[in-house]
Amino acid sequence: MSDCIFCKIIKGDIPSTNVFRDKQVTAFRDISPSAPTHILLVPNRHIDSINMLTGEDEQLMGHLFTVASQLAMQENVAENGYRLIVNTGSHGGQTVPHIHLHLLGGAPMKHPMG
Numbered sequence: 001m002s003d004c005i006f007c008k009i010i011k012g013d014i015p016s017t018n019v020f021r022d023k024q025v026t027a028f029r030d031i032s033p034s035a036p037t038h039i040l041l042v043p044n045r046h047i048d049s050i051n052m053l054t055g056e057d058e059q060l061m062g063h064l065f066t067v068a069s070q071l072a073m074q075e076n077v078a079e080n081g082y083r084l085i086v087n088t089g090s091h092g093g094q095t096v097p098h099i100h101l102h103l104l105g106g107a108p109m110k111h112p113m114g
């Protein structure tokens with residue numbers, strides 16, 4: 001998607017602080033962090049939201065979580081814990097329409113869900 005911010009980050013057209021990259025997934029630091037560690041993990045292939053997933057995406061989405069687990073260890077937040085969030089649609093608070101998994105850690109999460 002040519003006008004998608006995260007596709008531009010994946011292509012390198014917009015600068016970002018990348019912490020992981022492979023064939024399927026890119027992870028980079030959130031520009032406006034909500035926690036000491038705030039990483040966004042995105043599929044390299046554009047998918048608008050969780051609403052658009054099909055059975056063919058199961059391996060990809062599983063991989064996204066495996067990478068999140070590795071990054072949590074790399075960031076030293078695994079032991080104390082962290083939060084993974086995927087906002088979906090307007091009620092879910094999704095502002096960028098390219099699936100992304102937020103990895104938040106480094107401090108106790110203050111806000112209850114909802």
Ligand code: 5GP
Nearest residue numbers: 005016028029030031032087093094095096
């Ligand atoms: P959402 O609200 O859609 O779940 O999360 C979108 C996230 O993307 C927000 O936390 C926001 O700070 C982050 N974000 C938006 N634009 C950029 C950008 O250009 N670069 C980076 N690194 N993060 C961005």
Ligand code: ZN
Nearest residue numbers: 004007046098
């Ligand atoms: Zn995109």
